[in-house]
Amino acid sequence: MTGTLAPDAGPPRMTLKQLARHKMTPFAIAIVTPFLLGSIELGFRWQPYAAVVILVVVARLAWTSTPSGEQSYRQDMALWRLPSERSWAAVTVFALLTLPFMFASGFDPPMDFPWATWFTITNTILIFAMGAAAFNLLVGYTGQISLAHVAFLVLGSITGATVGIQWSGTFWLAVPAAGIAGAIIGGIVGLPALRLRGLYLLLATLGVHFVMLLAWREYLLRNFGFVGIRFDKPTIPSWLHWLPFINPDENGEFLINSQFRWYWVIMPITVVTLLFMVNVIRTREGRAFAAVRERDVSASLLGVNVARSKLLAFALSSAIVSMSGAMGSYYLGARGEDSFNINLVLNYAVIIVVGGFSSIQGAIFGSVFFWALPEWFKWAREEVWIIKDIDFLSDHPSEIDLAIKGILVVIILVYKPEGLTGVWKDVKSIPSRLSGRREL
Amino acid sequence: MIVASNYLDFSVNLQLIVGGLALGSIYAIVALGFVLVYKSTDVLNLAHGEFLMLGAYFSVTILVTQQLNFFLGLVIVLAVMAGFGLFIHYGIMRRMVGQSFFAIVLATIGIATIIRAVLLIFYGPAERGRMKVLPQGNFRLSGANIKYVDIIVFLVVALCVLLFFVFFKYTRLGLHIRAVADDLEASAAMGIDPDRVYAMTWATALAMAGLGGLLFGHVTAAIDQNLAAIGLRAFPAAVIGGLSSLGGAIIGGLIVGVIEQLAGGHIGTKWREPVAFGVLFLVLLVRPTGIWGRKDLERV
Numbered sequence: 001m002t003g004t005l006a007p008d009a010g011p012p013r014m015t016l017k018q019l020a021r022h023k024m025t026p027f028a029i030a031i032v033t034p035f036l037l038g039s040i041e042l043g044f045r046w047q048p049y050a051a052v053v054i055l056v057v058v059a060r061l062a063w064t065s066t067p068s069g070e071q072s073y074r075q076d077m078a079l080w081r082l083p084s085e086r087s088w089a090a091v092t093v094f095a096l097l098t099l100p101f102m103f104a105s106g107f108d109p110p111m112d113f114p115w116a117t118w119f120t121i122t123n124t125i126l127i128f129a130m131g132a133a134a135f136n137l138l139v140g141y142t143g144q145i146s147l148a149h150v151a152f153l154v155l156g157s158i159t160g161a162t163v164g165i166q167w168s169g170t171f172w173l174a175v176p177a178a179g180i181a182g183a184i185i186g187g188i189v190g191l192p193a194l195r196l197r198g199l200y201l202l203l204a205t206l207g208v209h210f211v212m213l214l215a216w217r218e219y220l221l222r223n224f225g226f227v228g229i230r231f232d233k234p235t236i237p238s239w240l241h242w243l244p245f246i247n248p249d250e251n252g253e254f255l256i257n258s259q260f261r262w263y264w265v266i267m268p269i270t271v272v273t274l275l276f277m278v279n280v281i282r283t284r285e286g287r288a289f290a291a292v293r294e295r296d297v298s299a300s301l302l303g304v305n306v307a308r309s310k311l312l313a314f315a316l317s318s319a320i321v322s323m324s325g326a327m328g329s330y331y332l333g334a335r336g337e338d339s340f341n342i343n344l345v346l347n348y349a350v351i352i353v354v355g356g357f358s359s360i361q362g363a364i365f366g367s368v369f370f371w372a373l374p375e376w377f378k379w380a381r382e383e384v385w386i387i388k389d390i391d392f393l394s395d396h397p398s399e400i401d402l403a404i405k406g407i408l409v410v411i412i413l414v415y416k417p418e419g420l421t422g423v424w425k426d427v428k429s430i431p432s433r434l435s436g437r438r439e440l
Numbered sequence: 441m442i443v444a445s446n447y448l449d450f451s452v453n454l455q456l457i458v459g460g461l462a463l464g465s466i467y468a469i470v471a472l473g474f475v476l477v478y479k480s481t482d483v484l485n486l487a488h489g490e491f492l493m494l495g496a497y498f499s500v501t502i503l504v505t506q507q508l509n510f511f512l513g514l515v516i517v518l519a520v521m522a523g524f525g526l527f528i529h530y531g532i533m534r535r536m537v538g539q540s541f542f543a544i545v546l547a548t549i550g551i552a553t554i555i556r557a558v559l560l561i562f563y564g565p566a567e568r569g570r571m572k573v574l575p576q577g578n579f580r581l582s583g584a585n586i587k588y589v590d591i592i593v594f595l596v597v598a599l600c601v602l603l604f605f606v607f608f609k610y611t612r613l614g615l616h617i618r619a620v621a622d623d624l625e626a627s628a629a630m631g632i633d634p635d636r637v638y639a640m641t642w643a644t645a646l647a648m649a650g651l652g653g654l655l656f657g658h659v660t661a662a663i664d665q666n667l668a669a670i671g672l673r674a675f676p677a678a679v680i681g682g683l684s685s686l687g688g689a690i691i692g693g694l695i696v697g698v699i700e701q702l703a704g705g706h707i708g709t710k711w712r713e714p715v716a717f718g719v720l721f722l723v724l725l726v727r728p729t730g731i732w733g734r735k736d737l738e739r740v
Binding site: 139140145192195196198199200202203204206207210211214217342346349350353354357396398399400401402403405406407408409410413414417 | 558
């Protein structure tokens, strides 16, 4: 006010080299992606618009940031703090929005690479990512080693079938109901965690798994018989038919009956739950979870209510897992006696550890690893030259897949304990390493 | 499996208990191998069921397909499994020292997956009938049908357990294994090479799994990929006894075997696992580290 102060110089400008280091990787990808998409024949001309949109979005996200050194509360609270994080988020959003159109385009890649099957796999990956992330929140982030994961998928399916079929509700009622049931039962299952930890907790929750499987068999036999449960395709309620893109069929219904439509149901639910969990981790409760994982006795001395944190983690994780269970059952359309077993628990464990322990991102990477890899192998076995001539591989397809998966799990755990998240970090830091600096 | 209408019928119960002791002694030897690894190397080995399955398939090859002499075959199975144990340590576990508990658990799941795949490739998914190398048939004892195999399994396990205890108590290597399990740093300071001891622990544990597989192949209904589930079913045995106690593992195994057999006979086969885990749960509620387990002190 007095004028004696030097005029505000504003935030320091970045040098060109810094700019290149911080922003060029996502920016380059953002520029290249539309061109790549454009080179694929997609049948309709949205690529130019997409190119413009993504340029604007990325430019907006990347260039409006204050350089590091100046911190505001608002900045601290932002979900994506660094410009690079924001550009990656933009790229992800773009990919999520364009993927279904790419898969639905009927594009036929060279070497008979299966294109349409990837739609099914993408949807499965999304469902698994949701369940695995919730599992990771409990096991990786709160450190409560639990094997009751599939038990809650079962609970979700039971609740879904009860609400959606026996009480003739809808999918939109069944999924939240599964969430509520999961939260309540999860809180109860979490009770032993107050007394047991580590291995003993693992075994107690393994017991929950077996009890829940027994309940599942009894439930199936009493209510549905040996054939198992058939879930009807969900419909969009009629009072929402005015929405764009919703064109009811001749019966006046809009069935979620194709992979394309399922994607638009599953993707938003998964993204919202994942963002929810990312935000939970950033709250006071989330930090309490991490404190409990590191050492619960110390956490209690620091004023963390350990019992509350453990139960909350169990309830939260179980609620989301149950929801993913109900959603998965509706997506698959049928569940039988053999749909759930102990191997599924181990598969989820593999997903979260290969993806990256205690990170939500890791659950996504792990699910992609777990579902995309076998499909990739299948394609390689059938179409790629040299590989397709090896009889041994085509004689034992599923066994080889299993073996490769096991070997990869061991290799990743031995050489890269942070999992695929660690690999991803290394990849992201390649540009900065090339420019001779280490990223902080 | 017989379903009895009368819960107090002596002959039925006797039959179930003898069957339970045979099953329980296999649980005991599985749990013993499991506890041994857990106690001395701090690895929770979820692949132990697969190791046992490997032992079962391997003994099918040696004893049924190749028709070798039983005792020669037994020695070969134990030696090969022990060699595989050395490989597990030097190839994988040694490189994972210092990683988080759960990561190492997952590595054992990876090993389990590889074993499953390899067995599927070499033996195919078709199930085989149980092995019939040990004497078959049964005799009657106060109205109950007792199988010879059950008695033999129980006796063989008892003998082996005795041998293992002599090994732990009176040999130098056994002493080293116990010392490392008790206090790694102190024993390393006394000149014991933990690396070698870990390798020997894995070898011993896998030899036990091999023996368990050979015996279980005589008791189980069929030899197929479901055999590995015994690894999980032996968990309650290990934990009821207390994970830090080798003797506890054996008694826990017998208890769980008898309880499972009684529950299966009187209530229904599908109740076996829930009842076993229910008992485990009750024991853990009263004694969180098992009946004979050592209570860990928590320091901040």
